[in-house]
Amino acid sequence: MSLTVYGVPLSPFVRKLRLCLAEKGIDYQLEIVPPFNQPSWFLDINPLGRIPAIKDGNFSLADSSVICQYIEDKHPELTPLLGQSPEQKATVRWLEKYADYELSPLTTFTIFQHRIINPSMNKTCDENVVQLAMNEKLPAHFDYLERSLGNAEFLVGGTLSLADLSFTCQIINMEYAGERLDEQRWPNLAALISRIKARPSMQALLQDEQAMLASLK
Ligand SMILES: N[C@@H](CCC(=O)N[C@@H](CS)C(=O)NCC(=O)O)C(=O)O
Incomplete structure (x- = not known):
């Protein structure tokens, strides 16, 4: 499994991303990263210290909206969630x-x-x-x-x-x-x-x- 989601389940932004992945049928692993006191490797991905972030192979990205857009662009064959026209x-x-x-x-x-x-x-x-x-x-x-x-x-x-x-x-x-x-x-x-x-x-x-x-x- 190459996609990792960093965050905690109760965050609405993490939930949104996980729903987006589930509705598209994309597998991922959730790695728990809290919204405070994050390790330095996480701050390298998101210097703002906010969850969620992802790692997809060698590519890292932060912000639920930006990540969902990336997933939509990367998998145009899967259920679209960002509209058609x-x-x-x-x-x-x-x-x-x-x-x-x-x-x-x-x-x-x-x-x-x-x-x-x-x-x-x-x-x-x-x-x-x-x-x-x-x-x-x-x-x-x-x-x-x-x-x-x-x-x-x-x-x-x-x-x-x-x-x-x-x-x-x-x-x-x-x-x-x-x-x-x-x-x-x-x-x-x-x-x-x-x-x-x-x-x-x-x-x-x-x-x-x-x-x-x-x-x-
Ligand atoms: N616009 C961001 C908001 C993310 C966000 O605010 N996450 C909260 C947890 S619900 C957080 O990490 N807060 C920690 C902080 O702001 O330092 C997104 O959509 O990913």
Whole structure:
């Protein structure tokens, strides 16, 4: 097996990459590298010290979006996840970026961080910032994404893409921290999350993540 993914299972960005590989049917090995105190060889791959990164033969690369794009370009014969037409490709990139840069500061780096990571490191959970993220900041994003999805089965082009995976990966970290998207208010998004979570690619990962989640709790 020549492809190695570096990271930890609970990271939404690692999860996104692993889903991308699973949906394309690409084998890889996961080598655990935490998001802090990384060895110097890892900082040679990503001087920013962020996970995931990969090694594919002699080639190393960092950043989940860049890696998924590389995998898509390298294996055009496998299930495409980045759209078909220029418009679809641009929209997938936009929504992936939206999830990674607009949702993650709230779902992962606020709610998951305070409720799960902080207590595991003997730091306090600031419930005020969690409530602010959940009740004041996230709803406008969910409104936008609910409108973008409409009654469609997937966010872009009627087929699974990295837009759906990136969004759902962020929601999973929020759910691990005890919060759920209100299905009365955002019914289409809630249904999308259920569909993506039911996929075999996701089911396999979620089982894999439970042990690590339990150890943090
Ligand atoms: N844009 C990056 C974000 C990766 C990221 O922020 N990963 C977190 C873990 S969820 C991390 O490694 N944080 C450590 C740090 O920022 O020092 C990607 O998509 O790969």
